[in-house]
Amino acid sequence: MFEPVLLKNIDVLDGHLLSTYESGGGYQALAKALRESTPDEVVELVKQSNLRGRGGAGFPTGMKWSFVPKRAGKPKYLCCNADEGEPGTFKDRIIMERDPHQLIEGMAISGYAIGAETAYVYIRGEYVAAIRRLEQAIAEAHAKGYLGKRILGSDFNFIVHIHCGAGAYICGEETAMLDSLEGKRAQPRLKPPFPAVEGLYASPTVINNVETLVCVPHIVARGPHWFRGIGPDKSPGPKLYCLSGQVRKPGLYELPMGIPLRELVEEHAGGPLPGRRIKAVIPGGVSAPVIPERGLDVGMDFDSLAAVGSMLGSAGVIVVDDLTCMVKVTTRIIEFFHHESCGKCTPCREGLNWAVKVLRRIEAGEGAPGDLEQLEMLCKGIFGNTFCALGDGAAMGLRAALKHFRDEFVAHIEERSCPFH
Structure with a gap:
């Protein structure tokens, strides 16, 4: 039976508090990275894990980090894309509300790996509860020395800022998000240059979404081989699936990458409502092309869905039944x-x-x-x-x-x- 990793603290009482997170081994991965690894070694660790971005594009995270110039002559930035505007998607909100320290630790390790001392969480303004929980978690982490100057006695400095958006879907696109952070109207930029070379304030910038960043501490703590042992080799690791629509048990599920869509919908989500039949499923938020019922035996991973003309996207799975037009x-x-x-x-x-x-x-x-x-x-x-x-x-x-x-x-x-x- 698959044991949740990313969602292990979601139903824990006071799971958002630092004391609860520490009691489950929280921030030990950050200490391990600072104590035992150079930044380049952390990048290589993530490369070996084959962690692919969970925001929709599926680009290899370690490779994205490696594009950041070693000697840029400018500050480097880490941006967490927590805008989560894709209809049918709510995984990042749940993590930020109920286990925010997991995100902060992932950002700190990622900042160390790419040489960034400043990070921004770009979060949609409607996520009021998540914003408050993140503010509290950042204050707790500062007080315990997990953020700020000379973290855990090392030479690494790292601070996290929260920037609230105004509910614009386009800000989920990484370069539009950067324009919004800079106080401009949010519109996509022409690429190249890519953000890793010229991003926020024309400086090297890495942009990852919440789910991607919370995978990082577990890769550091357990090793890349553990991560690659879950799901298909080309798209490994645990995955968060958002189930909604006309299904008996909607909710957030953590399961291996590559689980068959039919199993996800009919077994874990309980299947269609009484007296109904499944007509179609949108597998990755409304940006993902719909799949008819006859095609539900496809694996929920980047390559399998692409092969049938759809995409994993944000894994916002929306079920449509036979009474729907x-x-x-x-x-x-x-x-x-x-x-x-x-x-x-x-x-x-x-x-x-x-x-x-x-x-x-x-x-x-x-x-x-x-x-x-x-x-x-x-x-x-x-x-x-x-x-x-x-x-x-x-x-x-x-x-x-x-x-x-x-x-x-x-x-x-x-x-x-x-x-x-």
Whole structure:
């Protein structure tokens, strides 16, 4: 039976307190890293573990760290992306509310590895409870010498600041987040230069999300071979899955990377509601293309989902049952992306606006022949033609809905009404 690692303190009384975290071995990994390893050795340790970023892109974390110049002549920064704006995703919030010291320790070790003395947690402003818990945890860590000057008697200095966002989905994109931190309007930057070379304040910057950073202390404490022993070799480690939608037991689950999607939904989440059948599952937040019920035997890892035309994304698993209209679901998703587009790129700004108008017309029973072809044309114009992945996510999601549930779109147009309502 799989024993939770990242969520082991989630249901512990006062799990957010430093005393509770220390009693379970907290900050021993930081002490071990400072005492036994050089920064380069910590980077190599993470490389050997093959930890891939848990924010959605799945880029190897140790490799990202190694891109930071050794002698940049500028300060280096670590940024924790805790914006978590992807619908269906709530894993980072739970960690920050109930086990914030795990994140702080992960950030401290990561800062040591890349040579950063200053870090920022960019957190969405709606996460009021998480912000308060993080503020308390940072104060406790400072008082015990886990943050600040000469941490645990070493030469390493490290401080963490909290920066609250204002609920903009685009700030989940790393370069838009950096612009927001600098006080600018949040819009994606053209890359290169990449943040590891020229990021926050034009200085070398590493950006990782919460779940990625909390894996680091466990890799240092238990070793890379332990981490690689969980799940598939190309995407190893424990993974947090957010289950929501029309399912009996929604919630946050920690299981091995690569678990079959069907097992996750039907066994761990209890399957569909009484009298219902699963129609489809969105596996990684609304940016991930939907998978029909017949495709649920796919593994929940980066490579397996990519092979079937979807993606792991944030692992926000949203279950859709047989009484739900996929035209309505698709319309709401594209409306979300249209609303959250920063407007910088013409294909995204204009293409999503046009797609929303067509989808609303179809949903209202006013669709016309040629509408589906028009939507496919819009997807082609958006995909691959924008600064960031927001437009790509919207286009992929719309394409998948048209591919797997085209009969529902056709029924709306031909019957001039929704067959589900």
